[in-house]
Amino acid sequence: MREKPNWAQIGIFLCLALFFLDWASDFLIPIVAAILGFLIMRPIERRMSRLGIPSVITAFAICAVAGAGLMFAVWNFSFPITQLAEDLPEMINDLRRMPNPAAETLDKLGEAAKAAEDAVASTEEEPAMAVKVVENPGFVSSLVAAAPIVVGQIVLTIVLMFFLISSGSTFVRKLVESLPRFSDKRAAVAMVQQVEQKLGQYLGGITLINFCLGIVIGAAMAAWGLPNPIMFAVIAFSLNFVPYIGAVFGALLASIVGFNVYEDAWSAVLIFATYMTLTSIEGQLITPYVISNRLRLNPTVVFVAVAFFAWIWSVVGMVIAVPVLITVKVILDQTPSTRALGVFLGGEEASDTKAQEDRAT
Template sequence: MRQKANWAQIGIFLCLALFFLDWASDLLIPIVAALLGFLIMRPVERSMSKLGVPSVITAFLVCAVAGIGLTFAAWNFSHPIAQLAEDLPDMINDIRRMPSAAAETLDKLGEAAKAAEDAVASAEDEPAMAVKVVESTNFVSSLVASAPVVLGQIILTIVLMFFLISSGSSFVRKLVESLPRFSDKRAAVAMVQQIERKLGQYLGGITLINLTLGIVIGAAMAAWGLPNPVMFAVIAFSLNFIPYVGAIFGALLASIVGFNVYDDAWTAIMIFATYMALTSIEGQLVTPYVISNQLKLNPTVVFVAVAFFAWIWSVVGMVIAVPVLITAKVILDQTPSTRAIGVFLGGEDVRSDDPRVDRES
């Protein structure tokens, strides 16, 4: 007789898993990022090994390029982006000057909030200016406070990725050898190869697309006369790795800066529309053409995955949400007992692309 699932145990396990993912995020984020980097760079390591280059040399070159690239980006773009983040609250406050009913409503709400703030401050014999100073520096202070943690995670990711790549195929070989049956070993090898192929196909294609999109958006922002268009190109390139949310946030940021430059609401709206039009062309036309249909995922599942990883792992979680989802889908597709879940995670045309689904149906 088939044993029924104990939903109480499953619920307790899921609660403990969520708690662990949140509690150990500082350690899990670099580990997951390093494993994804290892799987992406395995084809490169194998190709270099065929040319006689040791895996240690390949690992050193990959990690050195990654470290130099991150250092270059931080050195050239950290200051203007930090300055923009520091000026952003003042820019948002300046939007109240818009000659519209909405702006007048915001002004009235601001006056009411200021009156309430003065009343509380007078009751506590404390000046209101102290509250304003703390709020204006809160965002920048949080960035400075989180910088050591982020730096430590980047270093741990690069070091762990070095050890994984330098091990060559021994890491995967030992993982396969730990399986008891030959059929499981063969399925594990096929699974790892498919994960490598799909992650490389996705990240390679999306990086090229985002690079082109960043250049186009930077040129568009320069045509609108916004200051430092190169910074907007970098922001567009980086944010577009985050599905859905990245494009909206980048468009809002550009429109806020545009309003403060021109002091005109319609110009800000047109800048927002330009940004969104370019990202919509990329998302609806370019990306489906460049990236194979085999990588299609359920849009609802992608959105939920991005929201979930943003909740537990913040911005980094939003970036790695789709690669983790691709990896999970490959694993679920290769396991007979979970294949139905893998089909659910796929796009609308999964049934026509997966011959196994047709045979089983």
């Protein structure tokens, strides 16, 4: 007789897992990022090993390039982005102060309601209440306070990725050797190779697409006359790694800046439409052509994954949500008992391709 699952234990396990992911986020984020980086860079390490280059030298070169790239980005773009973040609240206030008949009507209704409330409250004697005004820290102060944690996570990620890459195939070999049966060993090797291939295809393709998209959006914002179009190119490149949410946030940011430049609502709307049109062309036409159909994921699942990782791991979680989802899908596809879940995570084209392969075999 088949034993029924204990849903109480499963529920307790999921609650504890969610608590642990949130509680240990400062430690888990660099660990997950380093493992993803190792899986992406492992094919490069194998090619260099075939050419006689030691894994330690390859790992040092990769980590040095990654560290230098981060330092270059911080050095050149931290000031304009920080300045934009500091000016953004004032820009939003200017946007709120624009004439709006509906808003004026609501304000008048609010004033009438407030007057009625004050009239009722005046009939009652209430003791005075002391109010303490707490000034919210600015963006720069919050950034400076969080800088040590962010720097520590980046250093831990790069150092751990160095040790993983420098170990060459030792890490994967030890993982395979720990499995008891030969069939499990073979499945583990195939699984790791599939994860490396899928992550390499996705991140390589999406990075190239985002780079080109950043150039196009930067040129479009320059054509609109917005200040510092290179900054908008960098923002578009970075935000487009976050599906759906990144494009909307970048378009809103550009439209707010456009409104403060032109002081015209229609210009802000057209800038928003320009940004969204370019990202829609990229998302609906270019990305499906460049990224293989076998890497397509269920859009609903992608949105939920991005929201979930944003909830537990903030901005970094939104960036690594899709790579983690691809890794989970490959693992589910390689295990017969969970293959149905892997099909569910895939997009329509990927599901059709998988069904054709199953029929062929």
